[in-house]
Amino acid sequence: MRKRILAPLALGILLATQLPVPAVAQAAKSTAAAATARKPSTSAPLVALFAAYWNEQARQFPLNATAQGDNRYNDQLPNDQTRAFREQQRRFYQQYQASLLKFDRAKLAGEDQVSYDVFRYQLETALEGLQQFRWMMPFGQAGGLPQSMVQFGSGTGSQPFKTAKDYDNWLGRVHGFPAWTDSAIANFRQGLKTGVVLPRALVVKMIPQLEAQVVADATKSLFYGPITKLPDALPAADRARLTTAYQQAILTELVPSYQKLSAFLKNEYLPKARTTSGFGALPGGPAAYRYAVKAATTTNKTPDEIYQTGLSEVQRLRTEMERVKQEVGFQGDLPAFFAYMKNEPKFRPYKTSQEVLDGFEAIHQRMLPNLQKLFGRTPKTPFEVRQTEAYRAASASAQYVAGSPDGSRAGIFYVPILDATQYNVTSLPPMEDVFLHEAIPGHHYQISLQNENTALPKFRRFGGFSAFSEGWGLYCESLGKELGLYTDPYQYVGSLGGEMHRAIRLVVDVGLHAKGMTREEAIKYMMDNEVITEQLATAEIERYMGNPGQALSYKTGQLKILEWRARYEKQLGPIFSLRAFHDELLAGGAMPLAVAERRMDAWAARQR
Template sequence: MKHLLGGLLAVVLGLTSSASTAASAADADARFRAIYSQEWAWRTGQSGISSSGETQPGEGRLDTVDAASQQARLDKWKQVLRQLDDVDVSALSPGARVNYAVYRAQIANLLAAQQFKTWQMPFNSDSSFWGDIGYELHGDQLRNAADYQRYLDRLGQIPAYFDQQIANMREGLERGFSVPRAVLDGRDVSIAAVAQLVDPTESSFYAPFKHLPDSFSQDQVQSLQGEALRRVRDDVIPAYQRLLDFFRNEYVPRARTTLAAEALPDGKAFYRQQIREYTTLDLDPQAVHQVGLEQVAKIHAQMLQTMQETGFKGSFPAFLHFLRTDPQFYAKTPDELLMRTAWVAKRVDGQLGKFFGRLPRQRFAIVPVPADIAPYYTSGRGGADAYLVNTYDLASRPLYNMPALTLHESAPGHALQLALAAEQRGQPAFRRDSYISAYGEGWGLYSEYLGNEMGIYSTPYERFGYLTYQMWRAARLVVDTGIHHDGWTRQQAIDYLTQNTALSDREIANEVDRYISWPGQALSYEIGYLKILELRRKAEQALGDKFDLRAFHDTVLQLGSVPLPVLEQRIDRFIADGGPEPDFGDCPPSKAPN
């Protein structure tokens, strides 16, 4: 009887302890939830806030980027970080601990950006506040009269928004914090495209009003079109004219003549923070440089072998020249490039079920890059709903690169990953609506690697295109750290990519300018890819015959964008649990072909 009573007492005490632990976790989770819920609600009411280069939701507002609002953000995120430091992480539930790790890194990066005053340099050679503004206004999401009126109100905010950005850039110029002069030539083309318009109705800002819904009355149509004409003529075009005058006559002449991030005020700390933000790891620039050199040597040997498989008899430089100049490798028309791209995407579609247990509901379109930004835009860029393909200067868009580019930017790369992340039901908004480059770009590069297993690279030239893209990302580790830490010139960076990749001259020049003006971002691709590949190898070795590639991929994608240490912890648990398929909630499962 004593043994029985003792056993019952132990059970009761155990249940009590479990209940107490659960209650404690619930309390800790609630306190943490209150912190991020309040901050996220505040954040999404702001404009001009970004994390890992990606703009956060802001209701399309364009009116609050002045120095006072920047100071308010600095103060806010300092307060939030103090609140997070007071959270007992050990008391959080397992799911909340993951959320905490993601959120704390996010806040730390947002705070660091304010401390370094990156808002004083609100553009780079890849993107700009004046070029991205159409996307921020959400002009493609207008459905009723209220939507159109809000759009008009936002057009009216552009003058003040631009004036604040100009004031911020002036402050940056005063302290030597600017985009380097070496990459500014031609960057005013997209400003001039609006500033020099004669007919306001030809502006992209007016475009949503050319074809209004049939449900609108004639009076509504005339009123909205008249107001749109006035807004574009009296607000938007003059704002772009002021910006163009400032850019040409003040910013370009006063921009810094150095290239390195480490040459900026407090530059060494700034570049180290850029590396931390974009790789999610605390890495020394020289160590990153060395990893790049090792990967470049490894991939170069693979490129030589693939070159031999093509039957080419000359040297490696001669082969690169052949690839860059022979007409057989280039589309004759923009439509041909788009159709060849679409063919690759459909071939990938036929393979996805073999590699993924869950596929998103959303589908993506393939569209050309807008003409006003195409000359300085990258070859392609993918999102959940669109894969942008650059059809400008077809002689710089080799067809042998299109399979790798398409795998990266559409499916199974960004389009698939971002769509699945958006469909997650159990994650807070700060995770669903955020993007971490090391994870997202690492996954994109890993998707190129999967093209080998999917059978997408059907010729030696396409396999060489895959390798040149692999080389491109490995070389970025060398070039980015070379420029920002070792003092490389722009020409040194161009020469390095020219000698090691089959990218066209235009692509190389655009990419180098991007690395110069966007320190650290280029490191995220290779670092993230190497970590995902490392974790796959680790799981394969640990699980042996129990390893399921579809379950591994689903586990990686279920997380959404997370820092690499968080991803590694999740895969360690995947291994410890024997490699089970994750629960995606109500995302639809795919069916593997027989």
């Protein structure tokens, strides 16, 4: 159950600025009195700095801008694989870091202090990230520009296709893809020279993904999708011109680029891909993994601390699963119970993909009466459930892609359905559980409310921190009973399995990258401790292999939110309002956990 929430640039819950709490975490710990005061004034120079930063980063990262509804650069596709681009980024972040540090944080209003902390954190982490070796692994099996190009260019994503200019804009992006391809191959080759290479198990999955875009007939390409939906209002001359131009772009730029990438990986890279599974086996890998852990969790927890938390949570959840197993009267051990839930036909009630999608909408309708009890603020952005595209379904997890803030594009909950007759409502991902996390009130509420909040500077409105967003999504799974779900004990076990899945991640992610655990050992550990098929377990483990640390964010964030809730319930007693707690937590948007904790402590103080 992943969360490529946000922009489909597939790096984790969101944009290019997902970043770890260094000195900023300490700066965030102001006195209780200062934290309690919420000064109403706003610093105009600080607002101007944030606005300038946002405008410039939109130009540097135009795909992110498009995904966020900023259409000024819809024809741009910068070659982010070059050394010159990385140096440009470094200068960019350093410039804004120097400007920010000229402000006296103590003199800023309360919410401006939060923005200051978040901004400083992002810049520091981005600069540290530029020192890492990930540029020598330009994309993987679960994300990167080759996949994002299809999502943007198929006509069903965030790239607009309403006017002739929209169609021409996409062609502008296509024209930049061949140069990106050449630079990405050069970076892969540099990785081969230095020993920074992807695991073979991932490369074999990447090749067919690329080959799927190689077609002889342009009309059979996913990139032809916009032409099949040409607006009726377009003049006949434009329709003819664009049809010809898209056919030519597909056959002379896109297909050759995907062909070149797949041939390179198959013939040159795959034979030299590594047989090891984790970052620990790479030159400089242990340090790179420690950075990945910081960036994903926004904490200074060590890999070993996280590993021990994972073992403890796995044991706690196994104990609860044993209790439910006895409650339903199942005879046999826990692995046998898992096998029963995985194989019992009654847990696979669907015949068609549409029935699966309808099943998710039925969950939505069941919880509606209770949502207003727990949430005072709900988003205006529309929402829909959609089946994951066939070309990527085999390697995909359930996913949320944010809608546009103006409501013109709905937030989409993507569900991979390989075979509807085998879709198990209790196994990973259990239906009620995954809907709470990916859709409502999980990512759809959190991201949409953040994007719609025009009081926030744009870098906060459209920024993302996996520990907060994924932590929120996992926390929402714990709200199932309060929202009228999990009435069936098997669905409840499914929800425990969903939480177990994230606890297991703490063990296997650290195990793979810091403790020498192999891919096969990680798959076995996952299958021994939850209801999951080998196919799904393999996809999950390979995802962690390709994106180290990101999977740690879920449990880390969830445990912190649960800690806050328990703390304020105890502090505030009868005046504690769960609805008010949720509304305040979502009001500020995603942020590093240390910054969010200071902000929520100030909220609790105001309640008193």
